[in-house]
Amino acid sequence: MGHTPETAFDGDDALEKLGSAPVDVIITDLMMPRVDGFQLLRTLLERGDLTPTIVLTGFGSIDQAISIVHDLHAFWFLEKPVQPGVLATLLDRAIRHSNLVKQNERLQRQLGYQGFLVDLVGTSAPMRHVYSMIQQVASSSASVLITGESGTGKEMVASAIHRLSPRVDRPFVAVNCAAIPETLIESELFGHEKGSFTDALERRPGCFEQAHQGTLLLDEIGEMPLGTQAKLLRVLEESTVRRLGGAAEIPVDVRVIAATNRPLETAIKEKSLREDLFYRLNVFHIALPPLRHRKEDIPALAEAMLAELNRKHDCRASDLDPETVQTLMSYAWPGNIRELRNILERAVIVAHEGSVLPKHLPRGFGSSVVEAETPAIPERELSLNIQAGSELREIENAYILLTLRLTRNNKRRAAEILGISVRTLHNRLGQIHAEAGETEPEAHAVQR
Numbered sequence: 512m513g514h515t516p517e518t519a520f521d522g523d524d525a526l527e528k529l530g531s532a533p534v535d536v537i538i539t540d541l542m543m544p545r546v547d548g549f550q551l552l553r554t555l556l557e558r559g560d561l562t563p564t565i566v567l568t569g570f571g572s573i574d575q576a577i578s579i580v581h582d583l584h585a586f587w588f589l590e591k592p593v594q595p596g597v598l599a600t601l602l603d604r605a606i607r608h609s610n611l612v613k614q615n616e617r618l619q620r621q622l623g624y625q626g627f628l629v630d631l632v633g634t635s636a637p638m639r640h641v642y643s644m645i646q647q648v649a650s651s652s653a654s655v656l657i658t659g660e661s662g663t664g665k666e667m668v669a670s671a672i673h674r675l676s677p678r679v680d681r682p683f684v685a686v687n688c689a690a691i692p693e694t695l696i697e698s699e700l701f702g703h704e705k706g707s708f709t710d711a712l713e714r715r716p717g718c719f720e721q722a723h724q725g726t727l728l729l730d731e732i733g734e735m736p737l738g739t740q741a742k743l744l745r746v747l748e749e750s751t752v753r754r755l756g757g758a759a760e761i762p763v764d765v766r767v768i769a770a771t772n773r774p775l776e777t778a779i780k781e782k783s784l785r786e787d788l789f790y791r792l793n794v795f796h797i798a799l800p801p802l803r804h805r806k807e808d809i810p811a812l813a814e815a816m817l818a819e820l821n822r823k824h825d826c827r828a829s830d831l832d833p834e835t836v837q838t839l840m841s842y843a844w845p846g847n848i849r850e851l852r853n854i855l856e857r858a859v860i861v862a863h864e865g866s867v868l869p870k871h872l873p874r875g876f877g878s879s880v881v882e883a884e885t886p887a888i889p890e891r892e893l894s895l896n897i898q899a900g901s902e903l904r905e906i907e908n909a910y911i912l913l914t915l916r917l918t919r920n921n922k923r924r925a926a927e928i929l930g931i932s933v934r935t936l937h938n939r940l941g942q943i944h945a946e947a948g949e950t951e952p953e954a955h956a957v958q959r
Contacts, residue, residue, distance in 0.1 A: 512599045522546030526554060534562060536586075536605040538598075541568040556584055557652060561677055563605035565598075567591055584677060630667050632815045633808035637800035641668065648795045649675035654747070656792050657770040659799030661923065662849030665770040666728060668797060673726040678766060681725030684718050689734035689933060696739050698755055701746070707756025719752045719763045732769040732792065733778045734934050740785045747791055767792065777930060802844040802851065809839050809851070816852055817867070820859040827864040835869050838876070845924075908943050911936070 517534060519525035521543040529537075537555075541548035548566060555564065563586035586605050589597065631642070648655055649672050657665045666685055673683045691699050698708075702717030718727055729735070735743070746752050747767060751760040769792045778784035802809070813831055821828055831839075835858075844850055858871040911929065918924040926936045 512595075512602060514602060522548065522551035522554075525551060529555075529560070529562075535609045536602060537562050537564040539564060539566055541566060552585060556677075561609075561650065563608050565589060565601055565605060567593060631664065631671055632811050633805060634811065635800075635805040635808050637805050638808060641797060641799060644795075644797045645671050645675065648672060648797075650677065651795075652766050654766070654792050654794040655768045655797060656775075656795070657768065657797045657799065658775070659770075659772060660801045660847055661772045661927075662847035663772075663799040663801060664848050665772075665799060666730060668799065669726070669728040669768045669770060672768060673766075676726070676766070678725050682722050683726050683728070684722040685728040685730060686718050687730045689731035693736050696736065697742065700739070700743065701752050702754040702757075704754050704756035707754070711756070714754075717752065717754065719746060719765055720761060722763075722765045724764050726766045726768060729767065729769045731771060731773075733771045733773040733775060733784050734932050737783070737785065740788050744785065744788045744791060747788075772927075773932065778932075781931075783932065783935075802847045806840055810836055812848065812851060813839060813855060816855050817859065820852075820856050824856075824860055826859050826862070828859045828862050828867050829864070830866055832866045832868045835867050835872065838869050838872065842876070908939075911939055911943065915940075 514535075517528060517532070519528055522539070523546040525537070525539065526546065539548045539551055546554075548568070552564060552566075555562070564584075566585045566588050567590075568588075569591040586608065587601055589601070631638070631645075645668065655669070655672060657668050659665055669685070670683060673679065686699065688696065698711075698715070698717065700717050700719060702715050702720055703711045705711055705714050729743075746763070749760075750763055750765075752763050753760055775784055775789055775793075779786050779789055810831075813836070817828055817831065820826065839851070839854075846853070854872060854876065855867075857873060858867045861871040862868065911925075914925045914928050915922070918928070922936055923933055926933045929936065931939075
């Protein structure tokens with residue numbers, strides 16, 4: 512058939528030879544001594560080896576074919592005796608597929624060197640390091656922990672890992688653990704059976720089942736309740752999930768990526784994050800730099816966003832005026848890339864066409880935080896007088912309320928300053944207002 516074969520006695524021999532010389536296609540039997548075909552495929556999958564594999568067996572069935580092709584990521588399945596013409600056609604297709612995969616890998620490496628990787632943009636040294644980390648881990652099934660301030664693009668990094676992985680044609684499911692009420696998070700993650708609780712009117716698969724053979728992003732993992740963390744750890748260790756109200760264990764093959772904007776070491780000390788779960792998730796760590804540490808990327812980021820925002824709002828903003836770029840470069844960006852996009856979105860709408868000028872930016876832009884146009888808070892009102900003999904809880908409550916005043920009721924920013932989670936802050940505020948016989952006041956400032 513015009514190909515050069517390299518033979519191996521069994522799966523163990525094949526793995527040894529694959530480690531020393533790359534091949535275009537693997538053709539394997541299933542029943543072999545020592546390491547059989549099933550274990551060979553599992554090992555290749557764990558290694559992130561993308562070489563197309565054609566499986567031959569004399570004991571074929573539809574169920575077995577589906578299991579091998581889909582669950583073990585084989586290229587195709589053939590029953591013995593094999594027709595030479597069929598095998599020749601499959602070999603040609605598998606080699607073309609292998610060449611396309613290699614070409615895509617080369618292209619992504621080149622784009623990474625030029626400052627672009629999937630949807631990520633930037634040529635700064637910190638971002639080049641992030642690209643390198645993504646390319647190293649993408650082909651494996653290892654758990655990844657992504658850390659970084661709010662708005663730095665953690666979900667985009669998770670999506671890039673998925674799109675560069677062998678799971679690219681499978682689901683990518685993202686869950687924000689901080690946005691789901693504590694009473695519903697287990698149902699959201701693990702699913703439920705009909706009648707398992709009051710509002711369970713029908714059976715519903717959870718996020719693990721939805722992400723089967725794909726990737727699951729658990730954003731704000733530090734906000735997950737401790738009881739749910741214990742169940743999550745069990746799912747990760749056993750690769751099975753049980754729906755609420757269900758009796759059966761359902762096998763799941765999911766690559767888990769966790770993300771957080773909190774220092775997890777602090778969460779472990781505060782007993783809000785299980786240490787064993789942290790180590791299970793932190794197999795591979797990617798730390799995203801804040802935008803203020805990669806300001807040289809702002810022009811490229813802004814240009815990329817400009818094209819997207821023009822399409823979204825049917826505008827024709829042609830470019831950014833040099834003075835506008837300089838203004839963006841001189842800002843501290845506490846809200847990171849998310850804040851940059853919000854500022855540019857407003858500017859594109861206001862400009863509509865032509866160059867985006869400094870006058871199209873929000874009034875007062877350039878301060879450390881862009882707030883609603885409210886008068887500055889007098890410095891004397893941002894200090895705390897502590898009387899000897901005061902209870903510690905009373906002092907803590909006063910400091911929490913003072914911090915909220917400082918941030919103009921921006922709870923996420925206040926929680927970051929206080930070193931606690933947003934959920935913990937909400938709980939404390941509820942207790943403070945309940946003790947005072949009040950309801951929590953509404954925010955009157957722009958919240959991020």
